[in-house]
Amino acid sequence: MxxxxxxxxxxxxxxxxxxxxxxxxxxxxxxxxxxxxxxxxxxxxxxxxxxxxxxxxxxxxxxxxxxxxxxxxxxxxxxxxxxxxxxxxxxxxxxxxxxxxxxxxTKEHSLDTLQFENDNPLILVAEAPEKPGNIGALLRTADAADLDGVIIANARGDLYNPNIIRSSVGCLFTTKTALGTTTEVLDYLKQHQIAINCAALSASKSYTKVDLTQPTAIVVGTEATGLSNEWLQNATQNIIIPMHGQIDSMNVSVSAAILIFEARRQRGF
CATH class of the missing domain: 3.30.1330.30 (Ribosomal protein L30/S12)
Incomplete structure (x- = not known):
């Protein structure tokens, strides 16, 4: 050659x-x-x-x-x-x-392309993430936790933004990733009988008190507005990471990592 x-x-x-x-x-x-x-x-x-x-x-x-x-x-x-x-x-x-x-x-990223090899999947859903750096960080977390998939609901841009590729350190390429509207993603999760655990500030249970050992989706929203009501109203359980300082939330990628690795801990690996 x-x-x-x-x-x-x-x-x-x-x-x-x-x-x-x-x-x-x-x-x-x-x-x-x-x-x-x-x-x-x-x-x-x-x-x-x-x-x-x-x-x-x-x-x-x-x-x-x-x-x-x-x-x-x-x-x-x-x-x-x-x-x-x-x-x-x-x-x-x-x-x-x-x-x-x-x-x-580029590849096709419709929900139809997302197939799980594991019959007890753990996936991450992010609604309308705005910053390419955050999306990249979420994909790195997904890779580190060996998640079964990542779904972005109501995406604000395309996955192949160079800033996403760079900040994910290439994890975009090896992480099963799909896109859809919030309604489409909710339908997909319900159809596949995946519990919907939404990070939220109200009507929530501490994340350590929730069973995350069954087929599970960890759902996170933007730092500015959180998740839309459509997610909160359709959640299996709203979950919260208790804050002990002066602020009520953290960077979305940090929050997602905490929730995902708690699920991994409960699953024994």
Missing amino acids: SYLKAITSPQNPTVKNILSLKEKSRERRKKGLFVLEGKKELQLALKGEYQLVTVLFCPELISLDEIQDIIQNTVPAPEIISISKEIYQKIAYRDTTEGIVALGK
């Missing part, structure tokens, strides 16, 4: 395409492509069975042999393009991503 061409001009159409995909969700949806960078993200994308279309590398930072080792046996094989350091610095978010930028094909 060898690279087919080299790019040295910032005005090259491939460079412009990458910048457009990084900056515009409309372009990502239209073309079904996203941008990732760095060895770890590339390896996790391949592990998650994402199809890579193009891999661009800067020979001053990483060798062609290293690239070939990472993508060996990838079918279909992506196009490999050598780029100058100037181009790499133009299209990469960070100088620390080892000289690799790639284009991958």
Whole structure:
């Protein structure tokens, strides 16, 4: 395997395409492509069975042999393009991503695609998360706890925002993730007989007093407004993390992590 061409001009159409995909969700949806960078993200994308279309590398930072080792046996094989350091610095978010930028094909994330191998699933649901950094942190928590899936209800943007990919450290690629409206997600959970445990400030029971050993969804809302009434009214149980200071809530990713690992503790692992 060898690279087919080299790019040295910032005005090259491939460079412009990458910048457009990084900056515009409309372009990502239209073309079904996203941008990732760095060895770890590339390896996790391949592990998650994402199809890579193009891999661009800067020979001053990483060798062609290293690239070939990472993508060996990838079918279909992506196009490999050598780029100058100037181009790499133009299209990469960070100088620390080892000289690799790639284009991958997006996946379908409808609720119908979310299938559980475990007959006692533990999943995370986040309603309308606003900050890509929070979504990325939630996906990292999901990976750390080996959750069976993550569902985002009423998503405010697309999952392939580079900030989500970066803040998730590539966990987006290996975590089963689905999107839907609140009504659709509620119907899905009820259809699959998954208990709905909603983080809420009122009419709630302490999270340590709730049985989380059955098929369970931990549901969290935004820090500003919490969960919508539709969730609170359809909850199996509203749960709360008791606060002992002056504030009544924490960052959504921190709260989710506490609730998820309590469920893991109750399940014995």
